[in-house]
Amino acid sequence: MPTSTLPPEAETYRQEVRAFLDEHAPGGRYPPDFGRRLARAGMVAPHWPRPWGLDASPLQQLAIDEVLRERRAPRPVNPIGIGWAGPTLLVAGTDEQHRRFLPGMLDGSEIWCQLFSEPGAGSDLASLTTRAERDGAEWVVTGQKIWTTGAHVARYGILLARTDPDAEAHHGISYFVLDMQSRGITIRPIRQMDGSADFNEVFLDGVRIPASCLVGDEHDGWRLARVTLGNERVSLSGEGALWGMGPTANDLVEIVRQHGGTTDPVLRQRIAALYAEAAVLVLIRMRTLAARLRGLEPGPEASVRKALADEHGQRVMALAVELAGPYGMLADRGPFGSATTTWAQGYLFSPALTIGGGTAEVQRNIIAERVLALPRDA
Ligand SMILES: Cc1cc2nc3c(=O)[nH]c(=O)nc-3n(C[C@H](O)[C@H](O)[C@H](O)COP(=O)(O)OP(=O)(O)OC[C@H]3O[C@@H](n4cnc5c(N)ncnc54)[C@H](O)[C@@H]3O)c2cc1C
Incomplete structure (x- = not known):
């Protein structure tokens, strides 16, 4: 690699x-x-x-x-905070917001969640209807969010809410930091097909947010949401498959090697193809990092990478359970040692890759319009 x-x-x-x-x-x-x-x-x-x-x-x-x-150094785990909320605060947050929120985010002592999607607003996020109304030095928020990963453990959330219902959809939205311990928040877990409940429905009923927790300018939330989503596409499509949960193509190559290799030509081709894809993804990631270095925010190339990486992750996981044989059906026993006990769960989780952070179809729309200059999606 x-x-x-x-x-x-x-x-x-x-x-x-x-x-x-x-x-x-x-x-x-x-x-x-x-x-x-x-x-x-x-x-x-x-x-x-x-x-x-x-x-x-x-x-x-x-x-x-x-x-x-x-060195197997343990690193703080706070993907939504470090991956998406932090970069947005760096772009638009005040110095006070940086000092208040970034240390706990970086050391993992304060977990973050993202309150963007609503029952009626997913791919078409700009149609969100959660309202935030100004009341003196506070905002009062009422509405419902859904698919909120980690809301049940989060200390803070990034929240999009409509602050000007009369403006055109993209122009009346603001971006807030929400203290998840505020009164008026009800969190209900959603059970997934892998048995876990990582995401939630979140009900906001007259929740008060101090004006100091508005990020950027009033009504400028859509621009900032795009910064967050651009980073989400970069960070969800990280180096390993499965948002870091599953084996990488490299891991599979190593495991097959350790078990005497294979003479099956079809299997060899599949492994080689995944290995090559993984190498290409690393190179695309380096290109994105280099663009960052030149001061550019993530652009449509993040969608190219996400479109490739998500399907790559699904293929890696499908091959992993195939290699695992009957163990691929078991949730608690790995075929090749402890590192493989999560494979069955990873396989059940893998369809989520092409939905979360913008669906496969939406990524293709972005690539079509912003990279290939094709006509806009109807
Ligand atoms: C594991 C996971 C974690 C998530 N975590 C969070 C979170 O923490 N916070 C959060 O806010 N959200 C989260 N989400 C929600 C996620 O962002 C949405 O599911 C996603 O944006 C799609 O929205 P939707 O589910 O409403 O589907 P819809 O937008 O209703 O889409 C349904 C189908 O229609 C297709 N479609 C929609 N529009 C178009 C179009 N213009 N052209 C072609 N096809 C189209 C889609 O591709 C899809 O196949 C998470 C989702 C998953 C799977």
């Missing part, structure tokens, strides 16, 4: 990370507050500007990631 063939300049960055780990996790023992230390060192989101990140180049990011993986 290209990540293991970084140019020689990467070594300086690697050494910095190794020195940090030797100091903060001597002998590979990670202290309970390691996530906080990593966040303070700017290594949780190295591409963010200082002091939150390191203004890191793509190469530095890849080198940091490589060493943290190699």
Whole structure:
């Protein structure tokens, strides 16, 4: 994979990370507050500007990631916060919002969720009807959100609400940070076919949000939502398949190799094709990172990557359960050791990839209009 063939300049960055780990996790023992230390060192989101990140180049990011993986360093898990809400706050949040929200987001002590989708507004998000009305120094929010991943564990949420019902759909929306402990919020879990309940219905009934939690300008929420969704497409379509939950194509190659390889020509072709796809996805990701470095926000290329990565993830998962044989039907026993116990669940989850963060069809519409300059979707 290209990540293991970084140019020689990467070594300086690697050494910095190794020195940090030797100091903060001597002998590979990670202290309970390691996530906080990593966040303070700017290594949780190295591409963010200082002091939150390191203004890191793509190469530095890849080198940091490589060493943290190699040493199995535990990293804060807060994908919606770090992946999507944070970048939007960096674009449009006030200094006070940065100081209040970014440290807890980066060290994982405050989990974030995203309150965008509604029962009547998914792909056509701009038709959302949750209302926010100004009342003195506060906003009062009433409406319903759905598919809110992690609402039940989140401390904060990014929320889109309509602030000008008379304006054209895209122009009357504002973007807020919602304290999930506010009064008037009811959260109901939604059970998924893999047995878990990661997302929820969220009812907002006269919830009060301080004016200081408006992000950017009033009625400018749609522009910021696009920043969030652009980052969502980048981060959901991360390097591994399945939003980081399942095996990667590389893992499958390694497992087949460890089990004596295969002479089955069809299986060999499938594995090779997935391996090649994964390599292409890494290269597209590096291109996106390089664009970021030049100060560009994620553009339509994020949709290209998401369209490819989601279907790649589904193919990887389908092959994984096939390799697992009868174990592919079991939720609690892995065919090839502990790392494979999640395969059955991952397979059941994999259809979600081409829905969440914008469906496969919607990505193709974006590519058609904004990359290929085809006529607009009717
Ligand atoms: C695992 C998972 C986690 C999620 N987490 C969150 C979350 O945390 N927060 C949140 O706000 N939302 C979340 N969502 C919701 C997700 O963003 C929506 O499901 C998605 O945007 C699609 O909207 P919808 O479900 O309303 O489907 P619809 O928009 O109703 O689409 C139904 C079908 O019509 C197709 N379609 C719609 N419009 C077009 C068009 N113009 N051209 C061609 N085809 C079209 C779609 O591709 C789809 O096949 C999550 C979804 C999943 C699966």
